[in-house]
Amino acid sequence: MKALASALRILDEFALRNEPLGVTELAERLGIQKSNVSKVLSTFRDNGYLYQDPITKKYLVGLNAFALGNNYINSNRLSRVSLPSMRKLVDDTGHSAVVSVMQGGDVIHVLAVEGRLFVDGRWRVGLWMPYHATSAGKVLLAFGAPNQLDYLLKTRGLPYVTAKTITDQRKFRNVVQKAEKNGFAISRGETLPGSSALAVPLFDGSPFAVATLGLICPEHLLTDEEADRLLPALQKCAREISLRLGAGTYPFGH
């Protein structure tokens, strides 16, 4: 199904960059014929998956894609199980709670409940984040398949994101090891300056973490003391979700 696959490669660009995209730039970037890109995009448009700005003629994500994507949440067991516990966690801590998963070395927040202590709106559900710049990524590697970390370091490296992003492989391995030992990881302004996060793993009975549960805070608020204070509530919530997901036990906190 070559035609469909290449059409999806085009669509992927809209998943990665959230900005209007034109035929020519997509054709160049992907090395596909302009005429072909145009036909693919107009078909997506005619079916509601893309929307074409009538003035600029550029394309952006359409309503059907939106409706489809939201069914991920609705049909997803993880989401159904996590939401109620997350709400409690947010009430208790005041911070925003977020559940994240990893695919192909990218982390994505699948579910968030906003807290009172509001960060800025730029960390958002549904955005792909680099694996090495998020607390969720560190935890997922610490509790993921053992060769995954090596593989990612080799194929992706540790690209610069912000001034605080870890770009040294030794250091990153240490951070992941510590996460495995302690059962949590922190990132401080490594994805987005001013925004920090604290994450713990979620298990479903399989040996590896399926997701993480995290709290997002303004960077200046997430001191080590505050992290210590938040950790028990976070772990309690993670245990609750994990047990409901089918895990026999939750190995951290009590």
Add this chain to the structure above:
Amino acid sequence: MKALASALRILDEFALRNEPLGVTELAERLGIQKSNVSKVLSTFRDNGYLYQDPITKKYLVGLNAFALGNNYINSNRLSRVSLPSMRKLVDDTGHSAVVSVMQGGDVIHVLAVEGRLFVDGRWRVGLWMPYHATSAGKVLLAFGAPNQLDYLLKTRGLPYVTAKTITDQRKFRNVVQKAEKNGFAISRGETLPGSSALAVPLFDGSPFAVATLGLICPEHLLTDEEADRLLPALQKCAREISLRLGAGTYPFGH
């Protein structure tokens, strides 16, 4: 682009029904060859747009579709403009605020901010709702292209949804006319028993409403008096958003 279009028809089923779908049932429902459906679905799967349950072998929405869909919100001007005002509205009223649009006679909630007075989780962002069973649909028809109502009544009718859904065409026309006169509409348990909503139009400078702003409440709370009490805040918020969207004036409230 026939192949892609038919692949998207298959994908549409996942946008409409949020449940695992199998090859055979899709092939039958859409009148497409089983082998073809299988190839299409596996291609979507290989590209992350669908996920295949390893046990049941059925397919459901995948992470890439989720990421793509969320970019609708991120790249959408309506969302960016509305969110801050919605947060204030929720703080003021306690109810959940929601922005909805219509496409092809179906209403979809594109954005919601949860309130303290919590309804149940079954009204959800990203789900298609019938035009006649929501306050948003009534408002969008009242302030939409004039022939749209006739067209929808002729082609779609007023199917039964709940015991309270309006199924009489005269009555529905009256409700829409009243919405046009008053600048708001209400639905009480017409989509989902126990859940009511109050909606007003949003304008962007074009003659027709582009979206609605609504408040979702538990049905027993949305008395006529409560609606009267909520309306000024709702209209103030709608005016704020409309002006920022490019409307010259907002014709209701003050």
Add this chain to the structure above:
DNA sequence: ACGGTCTGTTTCCCATATAGAAACGGGATA
């Protein structure tokens, strides 16, 4: 255990839809 009957997947081949090159048309810019 064992057919029978559901799944989802693979194979095969021919008709046809598709990718590609180039031409077209329409806005913007100068």
Add this chain to the structure above:
DNA sequence: TATCCCGTTTCTATATGGGAAACAGACCGT
């Protein structure tokens, strides 16, 4: 008004996707 750039359309050879049927594997009730 002429030039540029962009999205769309045209045209044709060829690769490719769609259809029929065979395959494989899980599940069922004997």
